[in-house]
Amino acid sequence: MKDVKCECGHVNPHGTVLCEACGKVLDEQEKDNKELLDMRYEGSARRSQTYNKTIIDKIWNFFSSVKVGVWLIIIILVASIFGTILPQEMYINLPPDIYYEQEYGWFGKLYYQLGLHDLYGSWWYLLLIAMLGTSLVICSLDRVVPLYKALKVQRVTRHEGYLKRQRIFGVNTHIDSTDMISVKKHLKERRYHIREENGDLLAEKGRFSRWGPYVNHVGLIIFLIGGMLRFIPGFYVNENLWIKEGETAVIPETGEKYYLKNTKFILQHYDKNKDKTFEKAIEEAGQVVKNYQSNTVLYKRVSKNLPGETPELKKIKEFKVRVNHPLTFVGYSIFQSSFRSELKAMTFNLTNKKTTQAYGEVKIDLEDPKAKYDLGNGYSVEILNYFPDFEFNKDGEPSTKSRVPNNPAFIFRMTAPDKPKGETSFVAIKQTIEPFGENQYKMKFQGIQTKNVSGFTVRKDSSLWVIILGGIIFMIGVMQGAYWNHRRVWIQRKKGQVWIAAHTNKNWYGLKKEIDTVLTGTNIKVPEDQLQVDNADNHKDKGGV
Amino acid sequence: MAAISSNLLFIAFILYLVATLFYGGSIKANKDLNEKKGTNNWGKIAVFLTIVGFISQLGYFITRWIAAGHAPVSNMFEFTTFFGMALVGAFIIIYFIYRTTLLGLFTMPVAILVIAYASMFPREITPLIPALQSYWLHIHVTTAAIGEAILSISFAAGLIYLVKAIDQTKSNKRTFWLEIVMFALIAVLGFVAVSSVFSSMGYNEKFNWVDKHDNQVVLEYKMPALTGPHEGELLTKGGFNPLVEMPAIINAKKLNTVIWSLMAGVVLYGLIRVILRKRIASALKPLVKNINLDFVDEISYRSVLIGFPVFTLGALIFAMIWAHMAWSRFWGWDPKEVWALITFLFYAAFLHLRLSKGWHGEKSAWLAVVGFVIIMFNLVAVNLVIAGLHSYAG
Numbered sequence: 001m002k003d004v005k006c007e008c009g010h011v012n013p014h015g016t017v018l019c020e021a022c023g024k025v026l027d028e029q030e031k032d033n034k035e036l037l038d039m040r041y042e043g044s045a046r047r048s049q050t051y052n053k054t055i056i057d058k059i060w061n062f063f064s065s066v067k068v069g070v071w072l073i074i075i076i077l078v079a080s081i082f083g084t085i086l087p088q089e090m091y092i093n094l095p096p097d098i099y100y101e102q103e104y105g106w107f108g109k110l111y112y113q114l115g116l117h118d119l120y121g122s123w124w125y126l127l128l129i130a131m132l133g134t135s136l137v138i139c140s141l142d143r144v145v146p147l148y149k150a151l152k153v154q155r156v157t158r159h160e161g162y163l164k165r166q167r168i169f170g171v172n173t174h175i176d177s178t179d180m181i182s183v184k185k186h187l188k189e190r191r192y193h194i195r196e197e198n199g200d201l202l203a204e205k206g207r208f209s210r211w212g213p214y215v216n217h218v219g220l221i222i223f224l225i226g227g228m229l230r231f232i233p234g235f236y237v238n239e240n241l242w243i244k245e246g247e248t249a250v251i252p253e254t255g256e257k258y259y260l261k262n263t264k265f266i267l268q269h270y271d272k273n274k275d276k277t278f279e280k281a282i283e284e285a286g287q288v289v290k291n292y293q294s295n296t297v298l299y300k301r302v303s304k305n306l307p308g309e310t311p312e313l314k315k316i317k318e319f320k321v322r323v324n325h326p327l328t329f330v331g332y333s334i335f336q337s338s339f340r341s342e343l344k345a346m347t348f349n350l351t352n353k354k355t356t357q358a359y360g361e362v363k364i365d366l367e368d369p370k371a372k373y374d375l376g377n378g379y380s381v382e383i384l385n386y387f388p389d390f391e392f393n394k395d396g397e398p399s400t401k402s403r404v405p406n407n408p409a410f411i412f413r414m415t416a417p418d419k420p421k422g423e424t425s426f427v428a429i430k431q432t433i434e435p436f437g438e439n440q441y442k443m444k445f446q447g448i449q450t451k452n453v454s455g456f457t458v459r460k461d462s463s464l465w466v467i468i469l470g471g472i473i474f475m476i477g478v479m480q481g482a483y484w485n486h487r488r489v490w491i492q493r494k495k496g497q498v499w500i501a502a503h504t505n506k507n508w509y510g511l512k513k514e515i516d517t518v519l520t521g522t523n524i525k526v527p528e529d530q531l532q533v534d535n536a537d538n539h540k541d542k543g544g545v
Numbered sequence: 546m547a548a549i550s551s552n553l554l555f556i557a558f559i560l561y562l563v564a565t566l567f568y569g570g571s572i573k574a575n576k577d578l579n580e581k582k583g584t585n586n587w588g589k590i591a592v593f594l595t596i597v598g599f600i601s602q603l604g605y606f607i608t609r610w611i612a613a614g615h616a617p618v619s620n621m622f623e624f625t626t627f628f629g630m631a632l633v634g635a636f637i638i639i640y641f642i643y644r645t646t647l648l649g650l651f652t653m654p655v656a657i658l659v660i661a662y663a664s665m666f667p668r669e670i671t672p673l674i675p676a677l678q679s680y681w682l683h684i685h686v687t688t689a690a691i692g693e694a695i696l697s698i699s700f701a702a703g704l705i706y707l708v709k710a711i712d713q714t715k716s717n718k719r720t721f722w723l724e725i726v727m728f729a730l731i732a733v734l735g736f737v738a739v740s741s742v743f744s745s746m747g748y749n750e751k752f753n754w755v756d757k758h759d760n761q762v763v764l765e766y767k768m769p770a771l772t773g774p775h776e777g778e779l780l781t782k783g784g785f786n787p788l789v790e791m792p793a794i795i796n797a798k799k800l801n802t803v804i805w806s807l808m809a810g811v812v813l814y815g816l817i818r819v820i821l822r823k824r825i826a827s828a829l830k831p832l833v834k835n836i837n838l839d840f841v842d843e844i845s846y847r848s849v850l851i852g853f854p855v856f857t858l859g860a861l862i863f864a865m866i867w868a869h870m871a872w873s874r875f876w877g878w879d880p881k882e883v884w885a886l887i888t889f890l891f892y893a894a895f896l897h898l899r900l901s902k903g904w905h906g907e908k909s910a911w912l913a914v915v916g917f918v919i920i921m922f923n924l925v926a927v928n929l930v931i932a933g934l935h936s937y938a939g
Contacts, residue, residue: 066901084880281669323675335873
C-alpha cells in the first residue's frame with residue numbers, strides 16, 4: 001500500500017484521514033464535507049481501518065473495535081448479575097446438588113443445573129474475561145501508535161480546512177501585536193506550551209492526558225495477568241487449618257518447615273453495661289461479638305524432616321491472630337477465620353440404680369480414653385468399645401464416622417463386688433441400651449468439658465504484587481485521562497486574517513471559559529462554539545422549544 | 546454527644562428542604578431577569594443554606610464518630626445518611642465549577658429523599674463486629690460513597706436534560722420511562738410516608754410462622770400485613786389478618802413493606818397528577834427552559850469523569866485491600882463485590898460509548914439514569930434482599 005504525500009510535504013501512512021503534520025483532509029470522501037471534523041485519534045491511520053485481507057487482519061479488526069469491547073463489557077455485566085441471584089457455591093455449607101433444591105425449590109434446582117452456582121469459575125465466564133483482555137490489548141495498540149505519531153509530528157501551521165472545521169473557531173481581521181503578547185502571556189500563565197512558526201501559534205497543554213486510557217488499559221492487563229498467575233502451582237496457597245487449644249500443628253504447604261501452636265482461643269462479646277453507647281443496639285441484637293482471637297506461637301523446624309521423628313522446633317514469634325490482623329511470615333499469611341467448640345472430656349458416675357448410691361466418678365478423655373478406670377473397693381469400669389463420632393452403619397452395627405468426638409458413644413463393662421463378672425451397657429448421648437438384660441448399675445452422666453478449636457486460613461499469594469502493580473497503574477491511567485484535558489489553541493494568519501481555533505478532547509465548557517479569560521483585556525473576538533450555534537439554529541427551527 | 550449529633554442531622558435536613566425552595570425561587574426569578582450571567586440573590590441564599598446544611602451534617606458525622614468511637618458508616622442508616630451528605634458535597638463542588646442553581650433544584654430533592662429513606666432504619670449506634678474493626682472501614686466506605694455520590698450528580702444532570710429534551714406534547718416510550726423515573730422517586734417518598742405513619746402510631750403485630758427449614762419462628766411486622774408469612778398465625782389481638790400467605794422462600798415482611806410503599810407511591814403520584822393535570826416531567830419543563838442542553842450534557846459527563854476514578858478507588862481498590870486483610874482474599878465474588886464490579890463495568894461502557902459511538906446528549910442522559918438505578922440497587926436491594934457478607938450493613 002502506498003503512503004500519501006500531503007501538499008505540505010509530509011508523508012502520511014496509508015489510511016490517514018487528516019494529515020499528521022498540517023491537518024489537511026486527505027480522505028476523498030471527507031474532503032467536501034462541511035461538517036465539523038471527527039477529531040478522534042487525530043484522524044490517524046489505524047491498522048484496523050486500513051487492512052482487511054488476511055485472517056489475522058480480520059481477528060485484529062474484530063478485537064480492535066470498541067463496539068465489540070463494549071458488547072463484551074455488557075455481556076460480562078449481565079452475566080455477573082445472574083451470579084448474585086442465589087449464593088455461589090463457595091458460600092454454601094451443603095453439597096450443591098442438595099442445597100439449591102432444598103433452599104430454593106425448583107428454581108434452585110434449575111440454577112444448579114444451569115451451572116450458575118459456580119458462574120464466576122465457569123469456562124465461559126473466564127473465556128469472556130479473556131476476550132475482554134484481548135480486546136483491551138488490541139484496541140489500545142490499534143490506536144495508541146498512530147495517535148502518538150500524529151501528535152508528535154503535528155506542525156504549528158495548520159491547513160485552512162482543518163481550522164475552519166474545528167468546533168471552536170473565530171475570525172479576526174487584525175490582531176494588535178500588544179494583544180498578541182498579552183494572549184501569549186495569559187496562555188503561558190495557564191501552563192500552555194507555546195510553539196510558533198512563521199507568525200502562527202499553537203498553544204497546547206495536557207497532551208499526556210491522551211495517554212490515560214492506554215495507561216489504564218495496561219494496568220488492567222497487568223491486573224488480569226496477575227489473576228491468571230494464580231493457576232500456576234505454588235503461586236497460590238489457600239488452606240484451612242484447625243488447631244485445638246494447646247496443640248501444635250504443621251502449617252500446610254510450607255514443606256513442613258513451619259509449625260503453629262494455638263495457645264488459647266478468645267471469644268469476646270460486647271458488654272452492654274460496659275459499652276454504654278451501644279446499650280440499645282446490644283439489647284436489640286442480643287449478643288454482638290467484639291473479638292475473635294487466637295494466641296499463637298510460630299515455630300520453625302530446625303531438625304531434618306525425618307518420618308516418625310519428633311521435629312525439633314525453634315520459636316520464631318508469638319502473635320495474637322485476630323480478624324483484620326493476620327500473622328504474616330515469609331510470604332504466608334495466617335488469618336483467624338472461624339472457630340468451634342469440641343468435646344474434650346465426659347464425666348460419668350457409676351451408680352446403683354435402686355439405691356442411687358454413687359461409687360466413683362469416671363472422667364473420660366475423649367481423645368485418649370483409658371481402657372480401665374479402677375474406682376477402688378472392688379468397683380471398676382472398663383471401656384470395651386469407643387465410638388467418637390457414633391452412628392449406626394448400613395448393616396445396623398454401631399460404628400464411627402470420624403475420629404472427631406462429635407457424638408461419643410461407649411460400651412462399658414461395670415464391675416462391682418456383687419457383680420464380679422460385670423454388666424455391659426451401651427451409652428451414647430441421651431441414650432442407654434442394656435444389651436444383656438436389666439442391669440443393676442448404670443453410668444450416670446455428669447457433665448462435659450469442651451475445648452476450643454481455632455479455624456485458620458493459610459494463604460500465600462505470590463501474584464499479589466503483580467495485581468497491586470496493575471491496580472496502581474490502572475488508577476494512575478484513569479486519573480490521568482479523567483482529571484486532565486488535552487487542549488490546543490491555534491492562532492494563525494490565513495488569507496490576511498487572523499483565525500483562532502481550539503480543540504479539547506473533552507470538557508468544552510472549561511475550554512471556552514479558559515479562552516474567555518485568555519482573551520480578556522484584548523480586542524480579539526472570542527471564537528464561537530460552532531456546535532452550539534448549530535444547535536441554537538435547530539432549536540429556532542423547531543420553534544424554540 | 547449522640548443527642549447533639551441527631552439534632553445536627555435534623556437541622557441539616559430542614560436546611561436542605563428550605564434550600565430547595567430557594568433553588569426553585571432562583572429559577573423562577575431568573576426568568577424575569579432575562580438570563581443574566583451569574584447567580585441571583587435567591588440562588589446565592591440557596592447555595593448558602595446548602596453549605597450551612599452540609600456543615601451541620603458534617604457536625605452530625607463528627608459528633609457521632611466521637612460518640613461511637615468509629616466512623617458512622619457501619620450500618621444502613623449511617624451509610625445511607627453519609628451517601629446523602631456526599632451527594633450534597635458533590636453538588637457543592639460541581640456547583641462551583643458550573644454555577645448553575647438548576648442542578649441544585651434537581652439534586653437536593655434526591656439528597657433529601659436519600660436522607661429521609663436512611664432515617665427509616667434503626668438509628669441506634671451499633672458496635673462493630675470484628676470484621677469491621679479496621680481503619681479501612683472509614684477509608685473504603687467513605688470513598689466508595691463519595692464516588693457514588695459524584696456519579697449520582699450525573700443522574701441529576703441527566704434528568705434535567707431529559708425533562709428539557711423530551712417532547713411532552715405526545716406520549717411515547719420516552720415520556721413513559723421518564724415518568725417511571727419520577728414515579729420511582731415518589732415511591733421512595735411513599736415508603737418514607739407509610740413507615741413514618743405506622744411507626745408514629747406504634748403499630749406492630751406478631752406472627753408465629755414456619756420458615757423454610759420447618760422451624761417455628763416469631764416475626765414482628767411494623768405495618769399491617771397484607772402478605773403474611775408462611776403458615777403464619779396472628780398472635781396480636783386486633784392485628785390485621787394477612788390477605789395473602791406467602792411461601793416460605795419469600796420474605797413476606799419485606800414484600801409487605803414494598804407493597805405498602807408502592808401503594809403510597811401510587812396514591813401520592815395520583816394526587817400530584819390530579820393537581821398538576823399533566824405528567825410530572827411535563828410540569829417541570831418550564832423550570833429547565835433557560836438551560837442549554839450541551840451544558841447539562843457536559844455537567845453529566847464531567848460528573849462521571851470525576852466520580853468514576855473515585856468510585857473505582859473506593860469501591861474496588863480499597864475494597865480489595867481491606868477484603869484481603871479481613872477475609873483473607875481480595876476478591877470473593879460476594880454479591881456486593883459483584884455489584885460494585887457491575888457498577889464499574891457500566892460506567893466503563895458509558896465512557897466508551899460516549900467516546901467511540903458518540904453517545905452524547907439524550908442517550909448519555911438515559912445512561913446516567915440507568916447508572917443511578919444500578920447504584921441504588923447496590924445500596925438498597927443488595928443490602929436488604931441479596932444476603933451476603935455485606936448483609937450486616939442492613
